[in-house]
Amino acid sequence: MPEMRGDLLDGRIKLRHLTCFLEVARLKSVSGAASMLGLSQPAASKTIQELEAILGVELFDRSRRNLVPTSFGEVFLRYAGASITALKQGMQSVTQVEGGVSFTVGALPTVSARILPAAVTHFSAQRYGMKPRIITGPNGYIISQLRLGEVDLVIGRMAEPDVMKGFSFEHLYSERIALVVRPGHPLLQPSVFDIGAIGGYQVLMPPPGSIIRPTVDRFLVANAIGPLADEIETVSDSFARSYTRSSDAVWIISEGVVVDDIDHGLLMRLPADMSDTLGPVGLTTRTDTPPSLPVQLFAQSVRAVVAERIGPR
Structure with a gap:
């Protein structure tokens, strides 16, 4: 552990060590962290190695494909994040x-x-x-x-x-996920709606890593839908809104994103039971x-x- 003199921390620990550590922990990747911080991968690796040398412990488990914090890393993550936040709040309070x-x-x-x-x-x-x-x-x-x-x-x-x-x-x-289409969409016509029919249309999906994607995937599996023949992944609400209104695509999205469109009749909610997506x-x-x-x-x-x-x- 770092050598202490009174209550002073080891002066070798710099802000760059902490920010690099936090980004590697978040992205589970040195290369990803390097890209986010505008560093080369060797420079980011060296920064983490320097921090580990100063602390005298390994902060990441390198035996896996993705880097994950060790038990020491988990502890340090909590305090490193708090220190960065406190520093920024302090700077804002005196410079605002x-x-x-x-x-x-x-x-x-x-x-x-x-x-x-x-x-x-x-x-x-x-x-x-x-x-x-x-x-x-x-x-x-x-x-x-x-x-x-x-x-x-x-x-x-x-x-x-x-x-x-x-x-x-x-x-x-609590909010559910909605299946929305343009007014006059063919799926709005049948007297009895068949949820499986959406598989025959182009579907706009949240991409992997988005917060609702696991829920969407579970919903599709539970209703025996898939694999989808024609799928577009997007995080752009403006694109998806415009595309859905001008095509026969089915947009799968959190209801809150489109509630105003539905209220104003610009988009229509398909009559599917979405209670399991709350x-x-x-x-x-x-x-x-x-x-x-x-x-x-x-x-x-x-x-x-x-x-x-x-x-x-």
Whole structure:
């Protein structure tokens, strides 16, 4: 372990060691981390080796195809992530100028259309003088930004249990997955809907790694659908929305993404029983650092909007 002098940490541990370690742990790959950080793979490998030498322990199990933290690595991951977050919060607190960003919210597409606009409106109406920054993206990216301290709060579906280590989830409501098509689609015509018939049409699917893909795969297997003859994987809601409205494709997506389209008659929900696809939607925060006051106030606005629009849990 690092040599200590009083209460001082070993000065050889630099910020680059921590950020590289966190990215390798997140991506389970040195090459992936190197790409994200703008480093060469040898440079990233050397950085991890330096950190292991300083600590005197192996942080990753290299016997597997994907790098996974050792027991030492799991412990260090928790503290490294907390230290990076605390440092960023401290810098923001002393460098923030009037009119600057007070906090950052990461939102998955499932809430970006259904909940987030109303929550921002509610928050802004309180005139706190705090400005949120809103970013959206796939679950893996948003959660990684939360772990690195780049995001203060995530709103969306709960991640898989292994991803939720070090995070706290507050359930707000449950949301199902929807099968949507354009108005006048042939599948809307039969008096008795056959779920298996969607296999005969082009299907827009969430890609592997997206938060709802495992649920979608289980649903298709349970209904004996597949393999799909014509499948397009996409994370682009704007593309999928436009493509579905102009073709006979079936779009499989979280209901919250398309609820306004359905309410306005721009897209139609197929009459399939989707009760088995219900998943929890809520607020994800770090467990090792308390949410700042702006984050707590924004969370209150989110809760108020959910209570008004969706009702009690």
